[in-house]
Amino acid sequence: MKLLNFTFLATYFCGVALYAQETSVFVVKPYLQDANPTEITVMWETSLGEESVVEFGTSPKLGKKAVCGAEDINFGPSRIHEVKLTGLKRFTTYYYRVKTDKLVSDIYQFKTPPFASDNESFNFLAMSDMQIDHQNPDKFNEIVNKGILPFLKSEYGNTTPDDLAMVLIPGDLVENGAKYEQWQNDFFKPAQKLFSEVPVYPVLGNHERNANYYFKYFSLPKNGTPAYAEHWWYKDYGNTRIIGLNSNEGYRDSREQFAWLKSLLEETAKNGEIDFVFAQLHHPHKSELWIPGEEESSGKVVKMLEEFTTKTGKPSLHFFGHTHGYSRGQSKDHKHLWINVASAGGAIDN
């Protein structure tokens, strides 16, 4: 009798193991990348499964379908999915959901950017250093779900993609970028409701540790120096150009990065469609709270932006983090603004 029981239990556990192997779950729910007036990229991660399908359309009935491939992310069965939707209408609300085999997401929305000539005003959000504070591990979740999203609702009252064009993050998204679990648990999960409907554009902070996970999770504009793909890039929204830079050791003094920035600013000076330039880089040139965090190379970027603004009359600003706090100011002799936005979760500096 005992033996029979044992056999039954063994079979039962086998059944559970087999079932667990076959059922895929979302490791990271869908999030948006690299939006243009006619294109957007949708990404997600599943515990299993190669299929990468996005169903989308201008109503919740969806109706269109885009398919692409999946990639290994952690030398295991989990897969990161990346699908680019093309042929979209500018400044239009779309509905979408993702599908990997039997796993189907909820339906989310996004809104494509306008052309510069549409002269649409817009809101965007800049925040950084959400890297977990172990004394307050829920802070980033609170900021997104009890701060940003209810604020947008009460202030503007439309859908999130109608009220917010994009999210900028000048670095330190997680405490240790080389730790796989931190990306899903500490970064994507708390912000899922935001990132599923508004594209997010980060740059590398020191805590990312230049880890491969960063480059796998994000699909940033491929318009930087090709040998340094996604380390620096730019993204236009209407008449505004966002410039992402890498201020980390090994990159902050890179001749290639400064040469790229110089030629981009020269092009931006001549570009009649761009009226504003917003840069983001992790390290401060000057900090009110944490002097040791300052970097001379960030000062070189500030000088280039100040000269750009003085020459062209196009206002510029730079967002930065690293020193955990909020502060803002303006260059004394230039129309260039400085904004420290590192108050999204990391322990605030004294």
Ligand SMILES: [Fe+2]
């Ligand atoms: Fe930092």
